[in-house]
Amino acid sequence: MATDKRQFTLRLQEENFLKIKYISSANKRSIAMQIEYIIEQYIKQWESEHGKIDISKLSDE
Template identity: 70%
Template sequence: MATDKRVFTLRLKDDNFNKIKYIADKNKRSIAMQIEYLIEQHIEQFEKEKGIIGTGE
């Protein structure tokens, strides 16, 4: 399955990993999709407060 998503390593404290896994399970998402969702929510909130972020693309 081809994807346009970048792959990278993310190191988390065990406690944070376990909590994100718990939330992901409750939301019927994979851990990766839950992390992506949380990042998207944070970016959206940041841009509401500070303005749109230019990505240079």
């Protein structure tokens, strides 16, 4: 299945990985989808406090 999602390597402390694994299982999500969900929630919180991020002005590094 094709996807438009960008891949990258993420290194986690073992304890954090195991906790995310536990939470993802409880939420019936893959670990990757749980991490993506957590990031989305953090972005929403950050933007509600600081304003929307205009990604059109950001470089693709």
